[in-house]
Amino acid sequence: MAEVLIDKLCKSYGSAEILKDIDLKVEDGSFVVLVGPSGCGKSTLLRCIAGLEPISAGGMTIGGRQVKNLPPAKREIAMVFQSYALYPHMDVKGNMAFGLRFAGTPKAEIEARVAEAARILQLEPLLKRRPRELSGGQRQRVAIGRAIVRKPQVFLFDEPLSNLDAALRINTRVEIAKLHKLLNATIVYVTHDQVEAMTLADKIVVMNKGRIEQAGKPLDLYYKPANLFVAGFIGSPAMNFLEGHVTGSGRVEAAGSGLTLRLPSSCKPGDKVTLGVRPEHMNLGAAPGPLLQAQVDLIERLGETGYAHLRLPTGQVVISEVRGEPGHVTGDSISVGFDPVRCHIFDAAGRRIE
Amino acid sequence: MRKPASAIAVHAILGLYTVLALFPIVLVVMNSFKAKRAIFNTPLQPPMPWNFDPIGYAKVFGDSAITSYYLNSLVVTTGTIFMTLLFGAMAAWALTEYKFRWNTLLALYLSIGIMVPIRLGSVAIIQLVSDLNMINTLSALVLVYTAQSLPLSIFILSEFIAQIPKDLREAGRCDGLTEFHIFFYIVLPLIRPAMATVAVFTMIPVWNDLWFPLLLAPTNGKQTITLGVQQFLGQYITDWNAVLAALSTAIIPVLILYVIFSRQLIRGLTSGAVK
Numbered sequence: 001m002a003e004v005l006i007d008k009l010c011k012s013y014g015s016a017e018i019l020k021d022i023d024l025k026v027e028d029g030s031f032v033v034l035v036g037p038s039g040c041g042k043s044t045l046l047r048c049i050a051g052l053e054p055i056s057a058g059g060m061t062i063g064g065r066q067v068k069n070l071p072p073a074k075r076e077i078a079m080v081f082q083s084y085a086l087y088p089h090m091d092v093k094g095n096m097a098f099g100l101r102f103a104g105t106p107k108a109e110i111e112a113r114v115a116e117a118a119r120i121l122q123l124e125p126l127l128k129r130r131p132r133e134l135s136g137g138q139r140q141r142v143a144i145g146r147a148i149v150r151k152p153q154v155f156l157f158d159e160p161l162s163n164l165d166a167a168l169r170i171n172t173r174v175e176i177a178k179l180h181k182l183l184n185a186t187i188v189y190v191t192h193d194q195v196e197a198m199t200l201a202d203k204i205v206v207m208n209k210g211r212i213e214q215a216g217k218p219l220d221l222y223y224k225p226a227n228l229f230v231a232g233f234i235g236s237p238a239m240n241f242l243e244g245h246v247t248g249s250g251r252v253e254a255a256g257s258g259l260t261l262r263l264p265s266s267c268k269p270g271d272k273v274t275l276g277v278r279p280e281h282m283n284l285g286a287a288p289g290p291l292l293q294a295q296v297d298l299i300e301r302l303g304e305t306g307y308a309h310l311r312l313p314t315g316q317v318v319i320s321e322v323r324g325e326p327g328h329v330t331g332d333s334i335s336v337g338f339d340p341v342r343c344h345i346f347d348a349a350g351r352r353i354e
Numbered sequence: 355m356r357k358p359a360s361a362i363a364v365h366a367i368l369g370l371y372t373v374l375a376l377f378p379i380v381l382v383v384m385n386s387f388k389a390k391r392a393i394f395n396t397p398l399q400p401p402m403p404w405n406f407d408p409i410g411y412a413k414v415f416g417d418s419a420i421t422s423y424y425l426n427s428l429v430v431t432t433g434t435i436f437m438t439l440l441f442g443a444m445a446a447w448a449l450t451e452y453k454f455r456w457n458t459l460l461a462l463y464l465s466i467g468i469m470v471p472i473r474l475g476s477v478a479i480i481q482l483v484s485d486l487n488m489i490n491t492l493s494a495l496v497l498v499y500t501a502q503s504l505p506l507s508i509f510i511l512s513e514f515i516a517q518i519p520k521d522l523r524e525a526g527r528c529d530g531l532t533e534f535h536i537f538f539y540i541v542l543p544l545i546r547p548a549m550a551t552v553a554v555f556t557m558i559p560v561w562n563d564l565w566f567p568l569l570l571a572p573t574n575g576k577q578t579i580t581l582g583v584q585q586f587l588g589q590y591i592t593d594w595n596a597v598l599a600a601l602s603t604a605i606i607p608v609l610i611l612y613v614i615f616s617r618q619l620i621r622g623l624t625s626g627a628v629k
C-alpha cells in the first residue's frame with residue numbers, strides 16, 4: 001500500500017477550470033472519502049488520480065513515485081466504477097482474471113488470487129456466471145473483486161453503491177469497511193451519501209466548485225466545520241443558519257431576538273455574524289439556552305425521532321429534531337431553544353469563529 | 355397481447371411477401387433439374403421422373419473452369435468481408451474513441467463514400483489497377499470491394515462502438531490493457547452482432563457483382579462465378595440447363611455464409627430496437 005500526495009493539482013477542460021489548486025494527502029492505509037455537490041469535480045479528481053484524465057498543472061505521487069505522466073496501468077491503482085463496468089462477454093472469473101492475464105502473471109498465481117478474492121467476497125458459487133446473470137449487489141462485488149486481484153497500491157471507488165437499493169447499500173457498505181480493515185488498503189472513495197462518508201472515512205474531503213473546502217476526520221467536520229459551506233453540507237437535515245449581528249460583548253441579535261452567547265473578543269459590536277445550529281441540537285419548549293418564538297409549519301414523524309419545521313417571526317423556517325411524541329400540531333405557537341455551546345458562529349466571510 | 359385477427363393479417367402479409375420473394379428462386383432451382391424441352395414447354399411444373407435431366411449440373415461440374423470461378427468468388431467475397439470488418443472496425447473505433455485534429459473532417463470524408471457510388475470512378479479505377487499491374491488479379495477486386503464497402507460499415511460500426519459504455523474501455527485501461535488489447539478483446543467481441551450485419555450486406559452485392567469482375571478481372575481464369583456463367587449465354591445459343599444449374603449452385607455458398615452470420619445478425623437487428 002502507499003500514500004497519495006497531490007500537490008497543487010489543476011485540471012481544466014479547454015477554458016473551463018474544473019479543479020483548482022488541489023492539495024491532498026491520502027495517508028498510507030487510510031480511507032479518504034470525497035464528498036461535495038453534483039458537478040464539483042469529485043469524479044474528475046478521482047480520474048486524475050487514476051490517470052484517465054491528464055492533469056493540467058501540479059503534481060501527484062503515489063508511493064513516493066511521481067505519476068503525473070504515467071498511464072493508468074503503470075500507476076498500480078484499481079478503479080471501481082459506478083456502473084460496475086464489468087466485461088459483459090466474460091464470466092465472473094474471466095472478469096477478475098482479465099487484467100492479470102495481460103500483465104503476464106503466471107497461471108497458477110492468477111488462479112490463486114481469483115480464488116482468494118472470490119472467497120473474501122463470497123463469489124465462489126458464481127464464478128461461471130456472466131454479468132447479466134448477476135444481481136446488482138453481486139455485480140458490485142465482482143467489480144470489487146476485479147480490483148482486489150490486481151493487488152493495487154490504491155483503490156479508487158466512484159460512487160460504488162449508488163445503484164444499489166437501500167438495504168443492499170447498508171450491507172455492502174459494511175462489507176467495504178471490513179475489506180478495508182482486512183486488506184489494510186489505501187482507498188479514495190467518492191460518494192453522495194452522508195452516512196457512507198461518515199461511517200467509512202478516516203478522512204472526509206469536502207469539495208465545492210473544484211476546490212477543497214475542508215479535509216478532516218468525520219467528527220471534526222461535524223463538530224468544527226471550517227466554514228458555512230461545510231457546515232451546511234455535513235449533517236442531515238442541514239444545519240440551520242440564523243443571520244445576526246453583534247450588539248455588545250457576548251450579545252448577538254439574531255432572528256428577531258437578542259441572544260447571549262460566548263463570543264471571542266475579536267467580535268466587535270456591529271459585526272455581521274451567522275449562527276449555525278444543527279436540528280439535533282435544538283429543543284422544543286424548555287432548553288438550556290436562548291429561546292426563539294416560532295410557529296409550527298409541519299411535523300415529520302420518522303418513529304423514534306421526528307423533525308419540526310418551525311417558522312420564525314422573520315419568516316425564516318428552521319428545522320428542529322423532536323424526540324418521542326410531540327403534542328404540537330401545525331399552527332401552534334411554541335418556543336424553541338438551543339444550547340449555546342453547540343452553536344457555531346461564522347463571520348461575514350463565512351469562516352468559523354472560535 | 356396482440357389480437358389474433360391482426361396477428362393473422364400480419365402473418366398473411368409476411369407469407370405473401372415470402373412467396374413473392376421466393377418464387378423466382380424456386381423457379382430457377384426447379385428448372386435447373388429439367389430437360390431443355392420441359393423448361394420451355396412447362397416452366398411452372400416441378401421436376402418429375404419423365405422430365406428430369408441433370409445435364410446442366412453435369413456440364414457445370416464437368417467444367418473445371420467453373421469450379422475455379424466458384425473459388426474465385428469465394429476468395430473475393432471472404433477477403434472483402436475480412437478486410438472490411440477489420441479496417442472498418444478499426445477506423446470506426448479511432449473515429450469514435452480518439453479526439454484528434456481532423457476527426458470530424460475525416461468522418462465526413464469517409465461518409466462521402468456512402469453517397470457517391472464507387473462505379474462513378476470506374477475509369478480511374480481501371481487506370482489505377484492497370485498502372486499497378488493488377489488487371490486480372492483477385493486482389494484488385496478485393497481492394498475495390500473493400501473500398502466500396504468501408505464507408506457504410508464505418509458508419510454503422512461507429513454507431514455501435516459509441517454505444518459501448520465509456521467506463522468499460524476505461525476499466526480496460528485501468529486493468530493495464532494496451533489500446534490494441536482493448537480493441538481486440540473488449541470492443542470487437544461486443545460489436546459482434548453489428549459486424550455480422552455488416553458482413554451480410556457487404557457479402558451479397560460483392561458476390562452478385564458483375565461490373566468490376568468484367569472491368570478488372572475478365573479473363574485468365576480469374577473470373578468470378580457471376581461472370582463465369584456468362585460463357586453459357588451465347589450470342590446465338592444459350593445453354594439454359596447450364597445457366598440455371600450454375601445459378602442454383604451459386605446460391606449455396608452465400609447461403610452458407612449467411613447461416614454462419616445469421617445467428618449474430620438477428621441479435622444485431624433487435625439489440626438496437628430493445629435499448
Ligand SMILES: Nc1ncnc2c1ncn2[C@@H]1O[C@H](COP(=O)(O)OP(=O)(O)OP(=O)(O)O)[C@@H](O)[C@H]1O
Nearest residue numbers: 013016018036037038039040041042043044045192
Ligand atoms: N469531458 C468533459 N469536458 C468538459 N467538462 C467536463 C468534462 N467532464 C466533466 N466536466 C465538467 O467538470 C465538472 C465536474 O465534473 P465531475 O464529473 O467531476 O463532477 P462530480 O463531482 O463527480 O459530480 P457528480 O456528483 O454529479 O458525479 C462538471 O461541471 C462537468 O460539467
Ligand SMILES: [Mg+2]
Nearest residue numbers: 042043044158
Ligand atoms: Mg461523479
